[in-house]
Amino acid sequence: MTATTDFTHDPAAKSWVSGAADHPDFPVQNLPLAIFSTDDGRIRGGVAIGDYILCLPASAELLTGEARKAAEAADALHLNAMFAMGPAVVTELRHQLFRLLTDTSRQAELEKHLHRDDVTGLHVPFHVGDYTDFYTGIHHAENIGSLFRPDNPLLPNYKYVPIGYHGRSSSIRVSPAQVKRPSGQTKAPDAEAPSFGPSKRLDYELEMAIWIGQGNDLGEPIPVGEAESHIAGISILNDWSARDIQAWEYQPLGPFLAKNFHSTVSPWVVTLDALAPFRSAQPARPEGDPAPMDYLAHDTSAAAFDVQMEVFLSTAKMRAGGDAPHRLSTGPMTAMYWTAAQLVAHHSVGGCNMQTGDLLGTGTLSSGEDGGEGSLIELTRGGKQAIALPNGETRTFLEDGDEVIIRAYAEREGQPRIGLGECRGTVVG
Amino acid sequence: MTATTDFTHDPAAKSWVSGAADHPDFPVQNLPLAIFSTDDGRIRGGVAIGDYILCLPASAELLTGEARKAAEAADALHLNAMFAMGPAVVTELRHQLFRLLTDTSRQAELEKHLHRDDVTGLHVPFHVGDYTDFYTGIHHAENIGSLFRPDNPLLPNYKYVPIGYHGRSSSIRVSPAQVKRPSGQTKAPDAEAPSFGPSKRLDYELEMAIWIGQGNDLGEPIPVGEAESHIAGISILNDWSARDIQAWEYQPLGPFLAKNFHSTVSPWVVTLDALAPFRSAQPARPEGDPAPMDYLAHDTSAAAFDVQMEVFLSTAKMRAGGDAPHRLSTGPMTAMYWTAAQLVAHHSVGGCNMQTGDLLGTGTLSSGEDGGEGSLIELTRGGKQAIALPNGETRTFLEDGDEVIIRAYAEREGQPRIGLGECRGTVVG
Numbered sequence: 061m062t063a064t065t066d067f068t069h070d071p072a073a074k075s076w077v078s079g080a081a082d083h084p085d086f087p088v089q090n091l092p093l094a095i096f097s098t099d100d101g102r103i104r105g106g107v108a109i110g111d112y113i114l115c116l117p118a119s120a121e122l123l124t125g126e127a128r129k130a131a132e133a134a135d136a137l138h139l140n141a142m143f144a145m146g147p148a149v150v151t152e153l154r155h156q157l158f159r160l161l162t163d164t165s166r167q168a169e170l171e172k173h174l175h176r177d178d179v180t181g182l183h184v185p186f187h188v189g190d191y192t193d194f195y196t197g198i199h200h201a202e203n204i205g206s207l208f209r210p211d212n213p214l215l216p217n218y219k220y221v222p223i224g225y226h227g228r229s230s231s232i233r234v235s236p237a238q239v240k241r242p243s244g245q246t247k248a249p250d251a252e253a254p255s256f257g258p259s260k261r262l263d264y265e266l267e268m269a270i271w272i273g274q275g276n277d278l279g280e281p282i283p284v285g286e287a288e289s290h291i292a293g294i295s296i297l298n299d300w301s302a303r304d305i306q307a308w309e310y311q312p313l314g315p316f317l318a319k320n321f322h323s324t325v326s327p328w329v330v331t332l333d334a335l336a337p338f339r340s341a342q343p344a345r346p347e348g349d350p351a352p353m354d355y356l357a358h359d360t361s362a363a364a365f366d367v368q369m370e371v372f373l374s375t376a377k378m379r380a381g382g383d384a385p386h387r388l389s390t391g392p393m394t395a396m397y398w399t400a401a402q403l404v405a406h407h408s409v410g411g412c413n414m415q416t417g418d419l420l421g422t423g424t425l426s427s428g429e430d431g432g433e434g435s436l437i438e439l440t441r442g443g444k445q446a447i448a449l450p451n452g453e454t455r456t457f458l459e460d461g462d463e464v465i466i467r468a469y470a471e472r473e474g475q476p477r478i479g480l481g482e483c484r485g486t487v488v489g
Numbered sequence: 490m491t492a493t494t495d496f497t498h499d500p501a502a503k504s505w506v507s508g509a510a511d512h513p514d515f516p517v518q519n520l521p522l523a524i525f526s527t528d529d530g531r532i533r534g535g536v537a538i539g540d541y542i543l544c545l546p547a548s549a550e551l552l553t554g555e556a557r558k559a560a561e562a563a564d565a566l567h568l569n570a571m572f573a574m575g576p577a578v579v580t581e582l583r584h585q586l587f588r589l590l591t592d593t594s595r596q597a598e599l600e601k602h603l604h605r606d607d608v609t610g611l612h613v614p615f616h617v618g619d620y621t622d623f624y625t626g627i628h629h630a631e632n633i634g635s636l637f638r639p640d641n642p643l644l645p646n647y648k649y650v651p652i653g654y655h656g657r658s659s660s661i662r663v664s665p666a667q668v669k670r671p672s673g674q675t676k677a678p679d680a681e682a683p684s685f686g687p688s689k690r691l692d693y694e695l696e697m698a699i700w701i702g703q704g705n706d707l708g709e710p711i712p713v714g715e716a717e718s719h720i721a722g723i724s725i726l727n728d729w730s731a732r733d734i735q736a737w738e739y740q741p742l743g744p745f746l747a748k749n750f751h752s753t754v755s756p757w758v759v760t761l762d763a764l765a766p767f768r769s770a771q772p773a774r775p776e777g778d779p780a781p782m783d784y785l786a787h788d789t790s791a792a793a794f795d796v797q798m799e800v801f802l803s804t805a806k807m808r809a810g811g812d813a814p815h816r817l818s819t820g821p822m823t824a825m826y827w828t829a830a831q832l833v834a835h836h837s838v839g840g841c842n843m844q845t846g847d848l849l850g851t852g853t854l855s856s857g858e859d860g861g862e863g864s865l866i867e868l869t870r871g872g873k874q875a876i877a878l879p880n881g882e883t884r885t886f887l888e889d890g891d892e893v894i895i896r897a898y899a900e901r902e903g904q905p906r907i908g909l910g911e912c913r914g915t916v917v918g
Contacts, residue, residue: 190659195742215740220683221674225742226655226749230619230842231707240708242839245650245782254649256782278660278751279669305839311644313624313654314743317839320655322707353674353685410671410734411750413659 068158069337071475075161077174080110085469085479088161091154092293092328092481093139095183098175103183105134105142108328108481109161111176116142118173122160127153138187139329143273143292144416150273150292151333182327184234185295186271186417191232191323192407193267193299193421194224198397199428203438219349222356222398222406224423227299228320232419235296235326236484241460242321244305259302261443262458262487265424266371266391266434266466269297269325270400272418276408284358284405288332290414291400296326296369296468296483297421303437303457325419326466326483334478338366338470342399355409356402363401367393367480369425369468371434376461378451385465386449391425391434393468460489497587498766500904504590506603509539514898514908517590520583521722521757521910522568524612527604532612534563534571537757537910538590540605545571547602551589556582567616568758572702572721573845579702579721580762611756613663614724615700615846620661620752621836622696622728622850623653627826628857632867648778651785651827651835653849656728657749661848664755665913668729670889671750675733688731690872691887691916694853695800695820695863695895698726698754699829701847705837713787713834717761719843720829725755725798725897725912726850732866732886754848755895755912763907767795767899771828784838785831792830796822796909798854798897800863805890807880814894815878820854820863822897889918 067073068089074081075088086092086108096113097103106113117135120128126145130153133142143150160166195201198218205213217223241262247254273292276282282290299319306318342360351357369392372385398406403420424434433439436457439447446454458464464487468480496502497518503510504517515521515537525542526532535542546564549557555574559582562571572579589595624630627647634642646652670691676683702721705711711719728748735747771789780786798821801814827835832849853863862868865886868876875883887893893916897909 190657192745217676217683217737217740220676221738223738223742224745226657226745228619228655228841229658230704230844230847231840233707240840243710244839245646247646247649253779254646254782256784275659278662281672302839308646309650309652310741310743311646312739312743313652314739314741316621316653316655317835317841321840350682353683355685406746410673410731410746411660411669412657412746415659418659 066333066336068154068333073162075109076164076167077109077112077161083110084477085481086110087476088158089476090330090334090478091157092330092334093185094327094329095138095185096175097180097183098178099180103137105136105139106175107157112174113179114157115173115175119170122169123156127156138417139185140187140417146274147289150331154331154333182234184232184325185327185329188229188232188417188419189415191227191229191419192224193227193423194222194403195423196222196396196398196403197423197425197434199395199426200424200434200438203426203433207442220353222403224407225314227323227421231320232323232325235324235482237322237324238488239300239322239324239485240488242302242305242317244302244317245308246304247308254308259305260457261303263301263303263436264371264458264464265299265301266369267297267299267424268367268393268422269295270403270420270422271295271329272414272416272420275415276413278413279411281411282404282408282414284356284401287401287404290404291332293329293331295329296466296480298324298464298466298483298485299421300324300485324483324485326481328481330478330480335365335470337475338472338478340364340366340394343394352402356405358401360399363399364394364396365470366472367468367470369393369466372465373449373455374463374465375449375453375459377453381451383451389431389433389439391427391432393425395425395427396422458487460487462487495762495765497583497762502591504538505593505596506538506541506590512539513906514910515539516905517587518905519759519763519907520586521759521763522614523756523758524567524614526609526612527607528609532566534565534568535604536586541603542608543586544602544604548599551598552585554581556585567846568614569616569846575703576718579760583760583762611663613661613754614756614758617658617661617846617848618844620656620658620848621653622656622852623651623832624852625651625825625827625832626852626854626863628824628855629853629863629867632855632862636871649782651832653836654743656752656850660749661752661754664753664911666751666753667917668751668753668914670916670918671731671734671746673731673734673746674737676737683737687918688734689886690732692730692732692865693800693887693893694728694730695798696726696728696853697796697822697851697897698724699832699849699851700724700758701843701845701849704844705842707842708840710840711833711837711843713785713830716830716833719833720761722758722760723909724758725895725909727753727893727895727912727914728850729753729914753912753914755910757910759907759909764794764899766904767901767907769793769795769823772823781831785834787830789828792828793823793825794899795901796897796899798822798895801894802878802884803892803894804878804882806882810880812880818860818862818868820856820861822854824854824856825851887916889916891916
């Protein structure tokens with residue numbers, strides 16, 4: 061998978077779709093996929109081009125071969141059937157769409173399948189069979205670990221095992237989401253017994269979502285060298301967390317109610333094809349770190365993705381005052397200690413079967429520098445240092461009415477910017 | 490829900506189906522549900538009666554009202570649509586089936602829908618959206634905890650929080666199953682670094698499966714007093730565990746690859762209606778234990794179920810020698826520290842939405858006495874004391890070719906025995 065051989069990476073290519081060439085997220089070089097609905101009640105798959113969505117099933121008549129079948133398979137409530145056809149088919153679909161969308165002679169045929177003003181919403185792009193959240197953000201792991209174990213923030217297994225746990229599929233929702241503050245048991249360190257009530261330490265987590273395309277059979281691990289071909293693409297993930305519930309419940313089996321009340325994903329699936337020009341070498345492991353074990357060892361010279369994430373906060377008072385959302389921090393996808401391929405290989409190495417539409421969270425991605433904290437618990441040093449907002453408000457954790465907006469994009473000199481769109485959620489009491 | 494008002498609990502009732510009255514598991518008082526297939530390739534829902542399966546969709550023509558619709562909804566690959574109709578509908582279906590199966594004047598109409606010799610298999614009864622495994626077996630928690638923390642086996646949250654974690658849905662399989670031994674990272678306590686290979690400490694876990702019938706909306710907790718009406722029924726669960734993989738990976742986020750390679754369920758869903766005569770008071774909490782918090786407090790005078798479980802081992806050598814399976818231990822469902830209703834209420838109290846077909850494991854149910862250990866790690870005291878089998882073999886953990894058979898049943902003087910059937914799995918290398 062190299063950037064240079066794929067004509068869809070041609071930076072000079074421009075779509076005839078109005079505004080697409082200058083769109084900050086969705087130029088013709090991106091063509092991310094989503095499930096969308098229109099005011100006639102219809103739900104189906106589409107492709108973003110500028111501010112428009114091209115209806116996939118309606119476009120099928122203009123496509124040929126496997127690409128046509130893929131567009132037809134997108135006539136569904138989820139993208140599972142389409143991505144289950146395999147990466148070569150999705151590549152071919154994007155190639156044919158790229159040609160049509162850059163060829164002005166096809167404009168008349170295609171533009172009748174573009175939607176904008178009649179779009180009523182976007183949906184969770186996949187039926188998610190299983191959701192796994194990893195913990196690959198090493199700086200996040202260090203930041204969190206140092207709150208509990210200042211002298212020894214990383215546990216001994218961290219640099220050997222891609223640490224992860226099973227999450228809750230049923231409560232995954234699409235951006236923009238209303239996130240109801242969870243109630244649960246919490247126990248103050250000095251309290252005799254726990255008490256019950258709404259979480260007082262509600263937090264966001266800045267993550268990327270990795271979607272599984274083709275799965276594997278039970279008992280048949282995916283070799284790390286083939287793992288990327290099982291990835292459909294990536295989105296943005298906010299893994300909302302109730303820190304006070306988590307602290308009391310998580311021993312010995314891990315987070316449960318602290319995380320399962322809601323997880324928000326952005327609607328657009330950006331393919332690894334679209335991100336190829338933004339590949340980079342997986343950052344070298346610090347000296348002294350163990351080499352990945354054989355089943356995790358692969359060529360990492362282009363296994364990371366230069367994707368930048370930004371998180372913004374918009375409080376109710378800010379919105380009432382007409383203030384723009386305030387950027388809290390940024391986080392790079394290259395903060396992953398393990399590559400996406402290593403996550404897939406590890407997940408399946410014991411025989412666990414992955415299925416199309418499975419969601420892998422990267423874990424919170426913090427940069428390791430001030431301003432690069434991927435959650436409020438890190439930004440506020442465990443809730444001890446409130447952050448000041450430009451309008452005079454302060455925050456340690458999220459309050460009702462707070463909207464968290466995560467944006468992500470890939471940018472590189474000489475290439476059109478490839479955007480992931482945004483992942484928004486508002487806390488409600 | 491009292492035993493006395495339901496005519497299907499009449500111990501004198503007998504079905505006209507040959508052998509059903511004396512069947513150890515499936516007399517007419519049980520009528521558990523499953524998904525089955527026949528040699529014509531058809532898959533659909535059925536009800537056990539003796540050694541036969543009554544086809545639900547085919548029987549619909551003999552039913553009326555909602556019961557008929559329920560039988561029609563069982564014309565599917567899973568029982569989700571049928572159980573989503575709600576507990577009253579399923580009760581009515583069982584009532585009408587009971588009348589037909591005990592009324593000899595209906596025999597001719599009904600017996601053409603009975604299957605036995607053409608049955609080719611049973612299937613996982615539900616499409617499982619999410620699988621949660623609890624840790625309610627307090628004696629198991631004490632046994633496991635004492636291996637790691639002899640002076641303080643139970644963590645401080647255990648008696649306040651129904652501890653649970655999210656499991657893996659995709660690898661749930663039905664009995665009889667072939668269970669491939671997982672490979673993974675393990676680290677001996679005295680080793681410098683982990684190594685990779687097949688698990689050497691493969692274990693079973695004796696659990697019950699609780700299936701969710703009707704779910705709840707995100708953000709709308711299920712009150713504990715209504716929780717039982719959200720339970721479709723119960724089955725047997727073997728939550729296979731690779732202890733050596735678990736020991737190395739589980740900090741800080743809980744078990745992952747140690748559990749997700751395979752979980753086996755028994756095929757028959759035994760309803761709480763069928764188990765009503767076997768209800769008992771939830772065992773009193775030991776003096777000094779905290780009372781359940783308000784959201785978990787309910788009338789527990791008949792909230793437990795007198796279900797007995799038994800686990801048998803059949804090694805390849807035993808089978809070759811014609812030896813019967815050897816009973817390793819027994820475990821009572823009343824070893825649950827929390828009631829089934831409390832598990833449902835806790836799971837949803839933060840707003841998490843349950844869906845029809847969700848699977849809740851009880852956690853390993855050990856009795857707290859010798860012979861009542863629900864797993865090999867308990868039976869062998871952490872692998873230190875091998876157990877002797879009657880044919881001279883010994884075991885600490887499972888070897889390739891070992892078959893684990895779990896049976897469960899409810900028995901009480903004056904009532905026909907209600908069986909759960911069995912949950913079988915054979916380890917393959």
